[in-house]
Amino acid sequence: MTKRLVLASNNPKKAAEMTALLAPLGIEVLPQSAFGIAEAEEPHDTFVENALAKARHAARCAGLPAVADDSGLCVAALGGAPGVQSARFAGEPKSDARNNALLIERLERLAGVDDRRAFFYSAVVLVRRADDPRPLIADGEWHGTILDAPRGDAGFGYDPLFYVPELGRTAAELDALTKNSLSHRGKAMGELLARLSADPL
Numbered sequence: 001m002t003k004r005l006v007l008a009s010n011n012p013k014k015a016a017e018m019t020a021l022l023a024p025l026g027i028e029v030l031p032q033s034a035f036g037i038a039e040a041e042e043p044h045d046t047f048v049e050n051a052l053a054k055a056r057h058a059a060r061c062a063g064l065p066a067v068a069d070d071s072g073l074c075v076a077a078l079g080g081a082p083g084v085q086s087a088r089f090a091g092e093p094k095s096d097a098r099n100n101a102l103l104i105e106r107l108e109r110l111a112g113v114d115d116r117r118a119f120f121y122s123a124v125v126l127v128r129r130a131d132d133p134r135p136l137i138a139d140g141e142w143h144g145t146i147l148d149a150p151r152g153d154a155g156f157g158y159d160p161l162f163y164v165p166e167l168g169r170t171a172a173e174l175d176a177l178t179k180n181s182l183s184h185r186g187k188a189m190g191e192l193l194a195r196l197s198a199d200p201l
Contacts (some may be wrong), residue, residue, distance in 0.1 A: 003027045003201045005126075008058035008068035010039060013156045014185075018067065021180060021189040025196055029067075037061040047071065047084055047123035052135060060130035065201055067192075069185060071122035073158045075146060077115045078106060086157070100161055104148055116145040120162065120171075122184040124192050128201065136195050140187025144171075155179065 003026060007018050010033045019029045032039075040057035042050040047070040054068035072086030082089040082103070090098035107116070119141050126136040142164075150160030152172030159171035164182070171179060180186040 004064055005029050005201070006035065006037075006058045006062040006064045006066045007031050008037075008040065008054035008066050011156070014069070017176070017180060017185060018069075018189070020176065021186065021193070022067075025193065025200075027201070030062075030064075032058045032062065032066075035062045042070065042084070045084060047121060048125065048137060048139070050084060051123045051125040052127075052137075055125045055127045055135065056130050056132075059127050059132075065126065065128045066130075067124065067126045069122050069124040069188065071120060071185060073103075073118055073120055073162070075103070075107070075118040077110055077113050077117075081106075096157055100150060100158060103146065103158065103161060107146060107148070116147075117143070118146050118162065119143040120158075120184040122188040124185070124188040126192060126196070136192060136199075138188045138191035138195065140184040140189075140191065142171075142182060142184040142187070 005027050007015050007029050009015060010031060015029060015031045022029055037058055040054045044050045051068045051070035055066045058068065059066035072083050074080045074083050087094050090102040121141050123139045144162050144164045147161050147163050151170045152160050154174065155172040162171040
């Protein structure tokens with residue numbers, strides 16, 4: 001029997017990624033928009049706390065197990081920014097284009113600084129019910145550098161600026177299968193899948 005899980009996100013590309021990753025366990029992933037669930041507040045200073053808040057909110061509203069990820073880009077030269085503010089780096093409403101433009105601008109302002117190292121971080125949290133006292137928590141990192149102009153039209157968020165030196169391509173120039181095998185979210189989901197295999201829904 002197919003198990004149903006609500007994804008605490010309205011991002012269709014993130015939903016597609018999660019669906020592909022969870023398919024081997026026979027889990028059907030439904031975005032929270034399918035239930036008319038509004039996005040939860042993300043007031044916390046850490047990725048894990050925000051992911052947990054989102055997962056509990058979706059589980060409470062849908063009456064189903066829920067999975068949430070909170071992820072972002074941490075840039076060394078910016079002291080780890082945009083970090084947990086990655087999706088809203090350039091303010092509201094959220095805009096990938098404006099976020100990328102602001103990141104380029106901030107790095108250009110750092111005269112004499114050529115440190116372009118950065119990493120994506122993802123915290124994934126699964127709760128079996130809203131008040132689950134033992135949420136499953138997994139995380140992952142993906143290291144690269146930031147370009148001064150976008151490349152590629154796949155992916156989303158900061159993917160067009162995130163260059164993976166060993167591949168010679170940006171995250172936005174990778175096919176979905178390659179990205180999922182390397183990315184921060186793919187690594188976190190791999191860890192979560194291993195936990196779920198041992199302790200199923």
